[in-house]
Amino acid sequence: KAGVTQTPRYLIKTRGQQVTLSCSPISGHRSVSWYQQTPGQGLQFLFEYFSETQRNKGNFPGRFSGRQFSNSRSEMNVSTLELGDSALYLCASSLAGTGTNTEAFFGQGTRLTVV
């Protein structure tokens, strides 16, 4: 079966712009979560959605937002981009969410570079 698909794979944006990243989970999975990976901070949790509802949110400013659609696909948006937002953004999909008896599978990520 198809894995987790993230688009685009690479993105270059200018400071002050906004960006939208997309994640299509594995078919049948209803939980999608997002993580930011940087060399300095490592992997940090952004937010998690299940059946279009945000169930948990990490410690990121309000410029970072997300949503989930009825087909479980999810998008995350970053407004007013800063240089420090340059990172690999990873999406994870699972049946019911991490912390339940299900595995979480990650996509290849979107590499965002802010210049």
Added chain:
Amino acid sequence: GEDVEQSLFLSVREGDSSVINCTYTDSSSTYLYWYKQEPGAGLQLLTYIFSNMDMKQDQRLTVLLNKKDKHLSLRIADTQTGDSAIYFCAETGAGSYQLTFGKGTKLSVIP
């Protein structure tokens, strides 16, 4: 906040066993995971263990959990050059819906 610690580097010879260690602080952790990340790639789930288990074996991989000491280890038997990657330990608590990751251990396999 809760924390997950790993050593940053490990170097082993091809054919030897590798042991990657991890400690965590959250006493309510219910699931503990090991992920592998190769250069330019996302995270590949290797295995996970429920907190009421002491050990889990899956082919060349053995996971040991000492819940009292909050210590998790991943043993890779007969390590191959293809095992060279960064290995992340992660934990999650029941109902938290988020993974807390360590900084990752870079495994280098010497031919």
